[in-house]
Amino acid sequence: MPATTAAAEKLLLQMVDDYTQREISPYxxxxxxxxxxPKGFVDKLTKTGFLGIMLPQEFGGAGFGPEVTATVLNHIARGNASTAVTLEGHFKTIDQILKYGTPALQQALLPTANDRIFAFSMTEASGGSNPMGISSTATREGDHWVINGDKIMITNGGLAQVYCVLVKTAPTELSVFVVDQDMPGFSFGKREDFIGLRGTPVGEIVMDHIVVDNDHLLGKLGDGGVIGDSAHDDARILMGAVLTGIMEHELKISTDYAKERKAGNTPLTELQVTHRKVADIAMRKETTKLLYQRAAQLKAAGQPYSEEAAMAKAHGSRAAVSAGDDALQILAGYGYSREYPVEHLIRDARAMEIAEGTVEKMRSAIAKAEFTK
Ligand SMILES: Cc1cc2nc3c(=O)[nH]c(=O)nc-3n(C[C@H](O)[C@H](O)[C@H](O)COP(=O)(O)OP(=O)(O)OC[C@H]3O[C@@H](n4cnc5c(N)ncnc54)[C@H](O)[C@@H]3O)c2cc1C
Known part of the structure; x- marks a missing residue:
C-alpha cells in the first residue's frame, strides 16, 4: 500500500513548483x-515541511516514496541546484538511519529530521575514494564509544545538526556512528571554497573525544563499508534528479534565447547548428530523467538499484556539463558572462562528477555489475 495518494503527490509537486518559483529561483x-x-533562507525552507517529505509518517514525516522524493529534487533544481543538493544530503542520511538505526535511535532522532538538517560524512584529507584510508576512530571505553577524527568536504557541513560519521573501530574495520553537533567535543572547521553549488555549505567537522552510547552505532560493527555504499546509492538517484533539473534549466535558457536572437536576419531557431545543440541538450536531459526514475522505481519496489543509480549520476553529470557547454555556445558572449546563469550551471553540474563517488569509481561499479551478469 503506498503511504501517499496520487492526489497528495500532485499537490506536493504543485507546492514545490510554487515555492521554487517564489522563494528559490530568485536567489x-x-x-x-x-x-x-541568503539570510533566513534555510529557516523558511524548513517551515515548508520539505525536510520531512520522505520521512515515514510514524516519525512525523509525509511518507512520500523514492520516486516522488527524487522528482521533488528535480523540480527544485530547475530553480537552484544548491538547495536541491542540501536536501539530497539530508535525505540520503535519513535513509541510512531508517535502514540501519536501532528503534531507540530512530525514535530519538528521526522526528527531529523534520526541522533539523542531517549529513553523511566519510571523506577525510587522506582521501575520499578509498574508505580504508580514513583515520577517524571510535574506541570502546566501558559502556561507551569515544570518537575522534576530522572529516572534510561534507555537504551541509556547518549547516547540519546531525552527522553520520564513518570511523575505524579496528585497523581494518569500518563502522558508522551518529553524532550531534551539540555533543561536547564536536566543532566545525573550514568551509570549502568550491567552484560550484556555491549556496550549499560544504565543510569540515572535527570530532575531539565525542562520547556516544552503543545505540549511536548504525548496523553492526564492521558494516561501515556497506552503509557507505548504501548512502552513495541513495544519493546517486537524487543527484540524477538534480542533474535533470539543471539540464531543464539549461534547456529553458537556451531555447528562450534562441527564440529572441537573430544571426543577421535569420532567427537562431532556424539554424541547423542551433537545432543540433538544442536536440542534444533535450536528449541528455531525457535520458538522465529516465535513468534516475528507473533507479527510484527499483528502490521503491525493493529491488537492487545500485547499478542504475550509478548510471543516473555517471551519465547525468557529464550530460549536464556537456548540455551546459552547448547552452553557453548558443548564448555565445552572453553565455560566457556571469550575468547569465549558464556558466554557473556548468560549475554546479561538474561537482556531481566528484561528489557521492567519482565517475571513475561509478564506471568501475557499473562494469563490475555487468561482469557478473
Ligand atoms: C560538492 C561536493 C560535495 C561533497 N559532499 C560530501 C559528503 O557529503 N560527504 C563526504 O563524505 N564526502 C563528500 N564529498 C567528497 C567526495 O566524496 C570526494 O571528493 C570523492 O569521494 C573523491 O575523493 P577525493 O576527492 O579524495 O579524490 P581521490 O579519492 O583522491 O581520487 C583522485 C582521483 O583518483 C581516482 N580514483 C581514486 N580511486 C580510484 C579507484 N579505485 N578506481 C578508479 N579511480 C580512482 C578518482 O576518480 C579521482 O579522479 C563531496 C565532494 C564535493 C565536490
Whole structure:
C-alpha cells in the first residue's frame, strides 16, 4: 500500500513548483556570488515541511516514496541546484538511519529530521575514494564509544545538526556512528571554497573525544563499508534528479534565447547548428530523467538499484556539463558572462562528477555489475 495518494503527490509537486518559483529561483544567481544561502533562507525552507517529505509518517514525516522524493529534487533544481543538493544530503542520511538505526535511535532522532538538517560524512584529507584510508576512530571505553577524527568536504557541513560519521573501530574495520553537533567535543572547521553549488555549505567537522552510547552505532560493527555504499546509492538517484533539473534549466535558457536572437536576419531557431545543440541538450536531459526514475522505481519496489543509480549520476553529470557547454555556445558572449546563469550551471553540474563517488569509481561499479551478469 503506498503511504501517499496520487492526489497528495500532485499537490506536493504543485507546492514545490510554487515555492521554487517564489522563494528559490530568485536567489539562484546571488547565492552563487555570495557563496551562501541568503539570510533566513534555510529557516523558511524548513517551515515548508520539505525536510520531512520522505520521512515515514510514524516519525512525523509525509511518507512520500523514492520516486516522488527524487522528482521533488528535480523540480527544485530547475530553480537552484544548491538547495536541491542540501536536501539530497539530508535525505540520503535519513535513509541510512531508517535502514540501519536501532528503534531507540530512530525514535530519538528521526522526528527531529523534520526541522533539523542531517549529513553523511566519510571523506577525510587522506582521501575520499578509498574508505580504508580514513583515520577517524571510535574506541570502546566501558559502556561507551569515544570518537575522534576530522572529516572534510561534507555537504551541509556547518549547516547540519546531525552527522553520520564513518570511523575505524579496528585497523581494518569500518563502522558508522551518529553524532550531534551539540555533543561536547564536536566543532566545525573550514568551509570549502568550491567552484560550484556555491549556496550549499560544504565543510569540515572535527570530532575531539565525542562520547556516544552503543545505540549511536548504525548496523553492526564492521558494516561501515556497506552503509557507505548504501548512502552513495541513495544519493546517486537524487543527484540524477538534480542533474535533470539543471539540464531543464539549461534547456529553458537556451531555447528562450534562441527564440529572441537573430544571426543577421535569420532567427537562431532556424539554424541547423542551433537545432543540433538544442536536440542534444533535450536528449541528455531525457535520458538522465529516465535513468534516475528507473533507479527510484527499483528502490521503491525493493529491488537492487545500485547499478542504475550509478548510471543516473555517471551519465547525468557529464550530460549536464556537456548540455551546459552547448547552452553557453548558443548564448555565445552572453553565455560566457556571469550575468547569465549558464556558466554557473556548468560549475554546479561538474561537482556531481566528484561528489557521492567519482565517475571513475561509478564506471568501475557499473562494469563490475555487468561482469557478473
Ligand atoms: C560538492 C561536493 C560535495 C561533497 N559532499 C560530501 C559528503 O557529503 N560527504 C563526504 O563524505 N564526502 C563528500 N564529498 C567528497 C567526495 O566524496 C570526494 O571528493 C570523492 O569521494 C573523491 O575523493 P577525493 O576527492 O579524495 O579524490 P581521490 O579519492 O583522491 O581520487 C583522485 C582521483 O583518483 C581516482 N580514483 C581514486 N580511486 C580510484 C579507484 N579505485 N578506481 C578508479 N579511480 C580512482 C578518482 O576518480 C579521482 O579522479 C563531496 C565532494 C564535493 C565536490
Amino acid at each position: 539562484d544567481m546571488s547565492m552563487d556570488a555570495a557563496q551562501d544561502f
